[in-house]
Amino acid sequence: MKKGLTIFLLFFSVSVFAKNQRDTVRVLFVGNSYVYYNNLAQMIGLITDSMDTKIICRKSTVGGANLGEHWNGLRGLQSKEIIANSKFDIVVVQDNSMWPIQHKDSLFYFGQLFCNYIKSSGAKPYLYSTWAREKTPETQSQISEAYESLAKDAGATVVPVGDSWALARQKNASMNLFHTDGSHPSSLGTFLIALSFIKKITGTLPKKYATVYNYFDRDGETFRIMQLTNEEIQFCVAVVNEIVQ
Template identity: 25%
Template sequence: MNNSLHSFLSAIMICSSLLLASCGGSSSNNEGPPVPVKGIDINFPAGAEVPDNRYVDTYKILVFGNSHVHSHNLTGLLHDLIIAGRPEVKVQQTIANGSSYLDERLVKSTDLHLLQSGGWTHVILQGQKYSTTGLYTYPIDASIIWLRAAKARNATPILFPEHGQRGNTTEGSRVHSLHQSIVALEPGCVAPVGLAWDNLSQQDPQMVLHEADGNHAALAGSFLTALVFYQSITGNNAELLPFQPKVALPEPQQRLLRQVAAATLQHNPACPF
């Protein structure tokens, strides 16, 4: 079996055996050339510039993710924010089926076909494995291939590092750093979701960002994440968005969330443009 494919499958087995809620990281074999998976050519050009699709007339957004992309209708919030900030545009979003990690989606190949079948402007990629404890590392090969595949279709790829779990003050920044290490090897965008959550928690520790499970986003958390993606995708300042009456958060909370998203992106730009 090819070494890179073997590393993918080994990581899956490790995650299963440890029953980790989230897992991932980097490995020493991520600089090897991509290998065919189930007969699919994944030898996409390496090192291509990130396409700049901030100012298109129609946003066509493809989302790969797990349950986190469904929390409080995250994509619906994002749609409404884009329309509020740029009322002259159209927004089309597709959420890929399933909740697999990015390496598993690559092995199954159907998601790669989905990416290549549409004229997407943006591809959101959530599901790089990482260790919630920071004690384990996992290959980043698949994430690199997904970045290359999106750029080969002239889409802007945006990695989605997850926010930290409740009470874990280091997870968000650690997962963000992991995703930054990926785009250091293959250019892409990284939405600073975890950093925004950390900044908000410092400014207003009483605001509830997590659901009762301590993992998934409550409404305020999903709204903050959507604001980060809004500015990452459109280039518009999230702080300048109007109050969203359909979102069941009071105006002062929405204003603070907008301010935190914008400030986080000012210091941690998602994309290299």
């Protein structure tokens, strides 16, 4: 009887443990300030804490970096070494925000090199299709088309963040996605970016959201990285569900 009970309890414990396990997706962002502004990597992790799939992010960034600098290891960047020496499921590449408009050939050349390199490491290449600057919304089509063309040629997946931004601006211009410089994201903009990546990677979005997101420093102290209203959250959710498939 005791032996049977022990086996049952062991089976029950293993079953409960397995049920409570979550899938994890390890993601590396190769980019610039459009990644590290407002702690995008940490926000993605925090938002997916409530989901069946947890996204764990790492980043290789420096302000204003382009893919050529990443590829050639300039400005202290070690993106290729990080890809080669780590195990990622997805590597996201993002060029300088102006390169799809001003230096498209460079985007295509180094983007193709990175996509091939990422695939050779066993990861999947994703492209971070960024947004038009606040004063030049008409350039969004150029940016989106450049990344979509690269994705088609390189066998990569596009995350259409810029299209999410364009729709958000069209639906409600009072929802301010921009930092005061008219280029970088506000906290709300970063939240929209995070949801775009989460939807593209997992195929879904969380059912519940916090309005305050805190993170822990190395000493275990919490600090706030974002605070949103329910209206802002639901607005972003609706936009992403419409754009990201």
